[in-house]
Amino acid sequence: MTHTKVLIIGSGPAGLTAAIYAARASLDPIVIEGGPPNLPGGQLMITSDVENFPGFAAGVTGPELMDQMRRQAERVGSRFITENVVKVDLGIKPFSAFTDGGQVVSSDTLIIATGASAKWLGLPEETALYGKGISACATCDGFFFRGKDVIVVGGGDTAMEEATFLTRMVKSVTVLHRRDSLRASAIMQKRALENPKIKFKWNVMVKSISDPALGSFTGVTVVDLKTDREEFIPSDGLFVAIGHKPNTGLFAGQVAMDDQGYLDTRPGTPMTSVPGVFAAGDVADTQYKQAITAAATGCMAAIDAERYLMSIEE
Secondary structure (H helix, E strand, C coil), X not given: CEEEEEEEECCCXXXXXXXXXXXXXXXXXXXXXXXXXXXCCHHHHHCCEECCCCCCCCCEEHXXXXXXXXXXXXXXXXXXXXXXXXXXXXXXXXXXXXXXCCCEEEEEEEEECCCEEECCCCCHHHHHHECCCEECCHHHHHHHHCCCEEEEXXXXXXXXXXXXXXXXXXXXXXXXXXXXXXXXXXXXXXXHHCCCCEEEECCEEEEEEECCCCCCCCEEEEEECCCCCEEEEECCEEEECCCEXXXXXXXXXXXXXXXXXXXXXXXXXXXXCCCCEEECHHHCCCCCCCHHHHHHHHHHHHHXXXXXXXXXXX
C-alpha cells in the first residue's frame, strides 16, 4: 500500500491543475491517471484544435495541451499511476483506492476529477470523424463552422442551447429530433423555434454518417420513424447534443449525487458530502463543461484539500 496526503483520480484539466497546486504546496500528490482502455488526459485527448484556452495565442491541440499540463504537474512533484481505479473505500480514513493493476493507494484527502463523457449516437462513423466535422461541444468548436450549414441532434435543453449558440456564427442549423415535440424547457424551446436560422426535422433518426472514406463529415442519412423513408441531408458539421454522463459510478452510495449522477458540492466550493473528499471538473459541473472551468475547480479543490489537511493537523 502507498500512502499520500492528496490522491487525485483523473488526469484531465481538473485533475492535472489540482496536481500542480497540490505539488507546489508540498503535498506530494499521486494522480491515478487511467490506463487502457481509457485514455489519460480526458476528453481533450480527442479534441483536435483548442483556441479558447488562455495562453495559446496560435491555438493548441487537445493532446498537446494535456501533455504540457502533465509535464508541468510532474516537474513540480506529482507522481502518476497509469492504471484504472476499480474500487474506492471512503467509509473510513484514510481513504483507499484500488487499481486494476493491483495497487492500493491510501490518502488523507481525495480529489475526484474523473470527468464526464458525452453521450453519442452509437454509430461507428462517429469515432472515425470526431474532430473532422463532428463535435459534442458547440462552445468549443462552433468557431470552426463560421458561415456554414450544420446539424444538431437532440431535443433537450442541451440541444436547444447548442443550436441557439451556433446561430451566432453559422449560416444555418438543422435540428434533428426523434419525436414531434421538444423535451427542452419552455424558454429554450421558444428561443430556438423563433430563431430564423434554425429549422427542425421531426420524427427522424440518424441512420448513418458520411463520409469516413473521405476523412471528413459531409452529411447524414436519416430515416423517418413514421414512414421509414430515408433522406440524405448534406451538411458541413454535426453536433451531437444528447447530453453527458458523469463518470461517477465508482462513488455511488459513498458520495452524494444528484439524479443525473453529478457529484453534489457545497455551493461555490468543491466540497462534497464527505469531509476530505473534493470534486473538480465535469463530475460536478452541469453548466459549463469547459477546460478552463475544469482547471479552475481543480485549483479550488487543491487549495481546499490543503486547508482541510491543516485543520485536521491542528
